[in-house]
Amino acid sequence: MRYAVVADIHGNLEALQAVLDDVLRAGGCDGVLCLGDVVGYGPDPHECVNLLRKENHFCVAGNHDHAAIGLLGQEEFNPDAAVASRWTEEHLTAEDVDFLRVLPVIRVIDRFTLVHGSPREPVWEYITNTDAASGSLSFFKTPHCLVGHTHVPTVFRCEVGRPRCIAGRLGEGERLNLSGGRMIMNPGGVGQPRDGDPRAAYALLDLEEQSIRGHRVVYDVARTQEKMLRAGLPESLARRLSFGT
Ligand code: ZN
Numbered sequence: 001m002r003y004a005v006v007a008d009i010h011g012n013l014e015a016l017q018a019v020l021d022d023v024l025r026a027g028g029c030d031g032v033l034c035l036g037d038v039v040g041y042g043p044d045p046h047e048c049v050n051l052l053r054k055e056n057h058f059c060v061a062g063n064h065d066h067a068a069i070g071l072l073g074q075e076e077f078n079p080d081a082a083v084a085s086r087w088t089e090e091h092l093t094a095e096d097v098d099f100l101r102v103l104p105v106i107r108v109i110d111r112f113t114l115v116h117g118s119p120r121e122p123v124w125e126y127i128t129n130t131d132a133a134s135g136s137l138s139f140f141k142t143p144h145c146l147v148g149h150t151h152v153p154t155v156f157r158c159e160v161g162r163p164r165c166i167a168g169r170l171g172e173g174e175r176l177n178l179s180g181g182r183m184i185m186n187p188g189g190v191g192q193p194r195d196g197d198p199r200a201a202y203a204l205l206d207l208e209e210q211s212i213r214g215h216r217v218v219y220d221v222a223r224t225q226e227k228m229l230r231a232g233l234p235e236s237l238a239r240r241l242s243f244g245t
Contacts, residue, residue, distance in 0.1 A: 001110070002027070005187045005203040005212070007035035007148025009052075010064065011042025011088065012191025012241075015200040016051055018219035019190055026204060026215075031055070033109060033205070035148035035187070036062025036116030036123075038100070041081070041237050042191050043227035045088045049096045061103035062116035062148065063123050064088075069097050072123070080234040087233060110207060111178075113140040117149045126150050133158065133165040133184050144183045151189030153201050153214050158182045170203060170214040178210045185212060191224075198244035 004023045009016050023029050032055045039045035045068070052059065064081075066072035068088040077085055092100075105122040106115050118125035118132065119139035127133050127147055133156035136145070158165035159181040170176065170185060188201025195201075199216040206212075221241050228238040 001031075001207040002029045003031050003033045003109075003205040003207075004029045005033045005035070005146055005185075005205055006190050007116070007187055008037040008062070008151050008189035008192060009034070009039075009042075009048050010037055010189070010191035011039045011045040011048050012200075012219075012224050013042070013044035013047045013051070014220045014224045015191045015217075016048050018217045019200050019202045019215075020051070020055070022215060022217045023202075023204070029204065032057045033112070033114055033146060034059035035114060035146055036060050036103075037064045037148060038062070039068050039088050039092070039096075040064025041084045041233075042224065043231045043233060045091055046093055046096050048191075049092075049099050053099065058107065058109050058114065059103050060107055060114050060116055061100065061105050061123065065100045065103065066123060068092060069100050071101070080237055083234055084237060087231065108142055111143045112205075113142045113145045115145065115147055118147060119145055127154075127156070127184060127186070128152075130156065130165050130167050133167070134163070136184065137165070137182065144178060144185065147184060147186050148189070150186060151192055151194035152186065153188030153195060153203070154186045156184040158184065170212070172214050172216045175211050175213045178212060187214065192241065193244040196244050198242060
């Protein structure tokens with residue numbers, strides 16, 4: 001089995017399409033593991049939900065998914081994110097809302113626990129450092145955990161007997177072996193990368209090989225930005241896509 005692992009699509013259709021095309025070029029996959037924040041920020045929330053629906057997808061909900069359908073208060077967001085969230089809410093169909101509403105916040109696929117934030121606080125907590133990673137270990141039972149939310153490709157290796165996890169990058173083209181110790185992995189952001197690289201980030205998980213590999217894909221950033229500005233979404237949200245911040 002091979003899975004594409006995607007997170008933080010954020011209504012960016014050009015980025016999601018580029019990732020799915022890239023997966024096909026790499027030989028395709030048996031399913032898409034989607035770690036939340038399908039919508040919010042970007043100009044095509046409906047189209048992204050629709051595209052995912054056509055895949056054999058296994059999704060969990062993110063904070064932006066919940067905010068866009070009223071399961072989380074938009075006042076929790078910074079002003080630009082709140083504007084985008086209200087805009088997203090107005091541009092989802094009833095079917096999109098149903099799709100997002102039934103997403104679990106945590107689920108297990110094979111040897112992996114899937115959450116948006118962390119297994120301790122599935123929707124809100126960011127795993128940005130070894131403290132957060134180490135503190136999360138007792139909250140999932142599978143060997144490995146897949147997370148999103150930070151939009152930064154990262155891997156935390158947590159060896160048995162070692163008190164703390166060790167942080168590393170899930171770099172482009174880097175193949176990591178999944179055997180030996182527990183790991184918390186973040187594929188990075190599809191629709192709004194924040195590691196200084198504007199290309200869409202995702203990962204390919206190969207269960208036969210017991211490996212995960214980081215990937216980056218160029219997409220038409222200018223087209224997404226143009227749509228955002230035309231939709232009246234905050235300019236700063238469009239601008240940041242040029243820089244991957
Ligand atoms: Zn996000």
